[in-house]
Amino acid sequence: xxxxxxxxxxxxxxxxxxxxxxxxxxxxxxxxxxxxxxxxxxxxxxxxxxxxxxxxxxxxxxxxxxxxxxxxxxxxxxxxxxxxxxxxxxxxxxxxxxxxxxxxxxxxxxxxxxxxxxxxxxxxxxxxxxxxxxxxxxxxxxxxxxxxxxxxxxxxxxxxxxxxxxxxxxxxxxxxxxxxxxxxxxxxxxxxxxxxxxxxxxxxxxxxxxxxxxxxxxxxxxxxxxxxxxxxxxxxx
Numbered sequence: 001x002x003x004x005x006x007x008x009x010x011x012x013x014x015x016x017x018x019x020x021x022x023x024x025x026x027x028x029x030x031x032x033x034x035x036x037x038x039x040x041x042x043x044x045x046x047x048x049x050x051x052x053x054x055x056x057x058x059x060x061x062x063x064x065x066x067x068x069x070x071x072x073x074x075x076x077x078x079x080x081x082x083x084x085x086x087x088x089x090x091x092x093x094x095x096x097x098x099x100x101x102x103x104x105x106x107x108x109x110x111x112x113x114x115x116x117x118x119x120x121x122x123x124x125x126x127x128x129x130x131x132x133x134x135x136x137x138x139x140x141x142x143x144x145x146x147x148x149x150x151x152x153x154x155x156x157x158x159x160x161x162x163x164x165x166x167x168x169x170x171x172x173x174x175x176x177x178x179x180x181x182x183x184x185x186x187x188x189x190x191x192x193x194x195x196x197x198x199x200x201x202x203x204x205x206x207x208x209x210x211x212x213x214x215x216x217x218x219x220x221x222x223x224x225x226x227x228x229x230x231x232x233x234x235x236x237x
Contacts, residue, residue, distance in 0.1 A: 005131040015082050027177075036124075036223050037062050039155075043221065044120055053121045056123050057085075079111060128201035139216075153230065153231075159226070173195035174192070207230075211231055
């Protein structure tokens with residue numbers, strides 16, 4: 001399983017999925033993905049005139065929620081390392097012409113964002129592609145770029161705890177989603193990986209444990225009976 005966390009593997013996977021990812025993300029979450037993104041952003045109550053970093057931005061699916069209360073002094077820095085996702089993010093940027101958006105094609109572990117320059121950090125549905133070591137590095141990187149008292153909110157699809165929901169949900173992810181992947185991409189194996197990543201990830205409790213080891217105030221958050229989970233927090237120094 002080690003290779004599925006290699007950056008090149010993940011980058012190639014999301015390049016392949018880019019043409020249908022928005023549609024499939026909506027389907028795999030039973031239509032809740034948009035709501036969960038909105039709730040994730042709402043957790044940290046973004047103020048006007050601030051700098052927000054959207055890590056693993058994809059096509060910019062979180063932008064409309066991040067920019068909802070922005071003004072001319074606000075700035076959004078969106079980062080992803082998938083070329084195809086970045087291409088689609090650039091096209092999406094045209095819908096937000098009155099906002100200040102900077103798009104970076106960079107790896108989160110090797111990026112150009114200055115130390116203590118961000119007021120907020122957001123990430124929607126990128127956690128499951130990291131192993132424990134990478135989550136530790138992600139924690140360090142978020143700590144580096146956040147200003148003192150800066151806030152973050154991260155979310156991902158998770159394995160629900162409910163004995164009623166869990167078997168149906170996992171069957172859907174592992175069996176139905178690959179079929180839909182074949183319909184959209186002609187490749188069931190590509191979307192089969194979403195189920196593999198989700199099953200390995202479980203939920204954000206391990207992410208909470210790792211982030212809690214840094215100088216953050218951290219809180220674990222669950223959405224819709226644990227079908228999604230995340231963490232939110234604040235840099236305390």
